[in-house]
Amino acid sequence: MNIGEAAKASGVSAKMIRYYESIGLIPAAGRTESGYRVYAPTEVQMLRFIRRSRDLGFPVEKIEELLALWRDRTRQSADVKRLATEQIDGLERKVREMQAMIDTLRHLADACCGDHRPECPILADLGHGVEHGSDCTTQQSGKEVPVQHFHSR
Amino acid sequence: MNIGEAAKASGVSAKMIRYYESIGLIPAAGRTESGYRVYAPTEVQMLRFIRRSRDLGFPVEKIEELLALWRDRTRQSADVKRLATEQIDGLERKVREMQAMIDTLRHLADACCGDHRPECPILADLGHGVEHGSDCTTQQSGKEVPVQHFHSR
């Protein structure tokens, strides 16, 4: 099995397989006489493990630990669970950060009528942190569109 | 106002200010005779605009567009709102992706008892996409811990 076939079978691109080898995440593959890398099913399985771990957002550094635990028959499942839990916590923190951005953006976008006129509370906020209350509603036909409540998270 | 003061006043590091200048996001600052960059309040305001935009997750490329609209007195607020909405959509997509990872990870972590024994459904899943049903509960004292339902966001 050469690198192209291993790539197809594992879902990891040939480029990435070489990269993982270069940084020592996987052991150096065997070679044919002409220098082509050769992969056995075991190695493809390891590549699939890496692929799935990446899909769950684990950084390569953590995958190194996961692989070590995978190979270690005397591992304690607590160690694996801790890695998974830390990963969950990290993802949740990022989600909270992005959710805060989304909430702010939606708040601003809701206050922007989005028409042909130049008045824009979004730019006003970015530029001055709410300077002149140039809310586009002040220019409109009397119909007040009150700013939405800001739900953080 | 030199670069250090502008950095403090805007919340953008001196390093980043130079970088933004080098990529043309901001115009080249004036210089003293000795070559020090000089910043006027207007420029600090622009830096604060950039800072706030970055805090909302906008990539530099989009900030360029936002700045152009900010300066353009004949802009249409619809254009600003479109940028904001696209940003919201992009963030929400990423949040959904991460939420899916979180759900999968929590599902796996819940199935792992996390004790001293080596049996681990997390590793089993990563290695084989659920091979031998080596759920740790099978080894436990009869008390079944059913796998949680998997809510995909």
Add this chain to the structure above:
DNA sequence: ATAGGGCTTCCCATCATGGGAAGGTCAAGG
């Protein structure tokens, strides 16, 4: 033998940010 496709290595780019070195500048205090 030749063509095409796959393999090899090596370099470059991404995106936004920080670290650090080498050297010039400024202000305060001896």
Add this chain to the structure above:
DNA sequence: CCTTGACCTTCCCATGATGGGAAGCCCTAT
């Protein structure tokens, strides 16, 4: 006046995971 320390300048390197591409070798089918 000179030193000291804190600042500024430019330039190079690193991050993390990935892709693009060039130059050159190898294999297989025609």
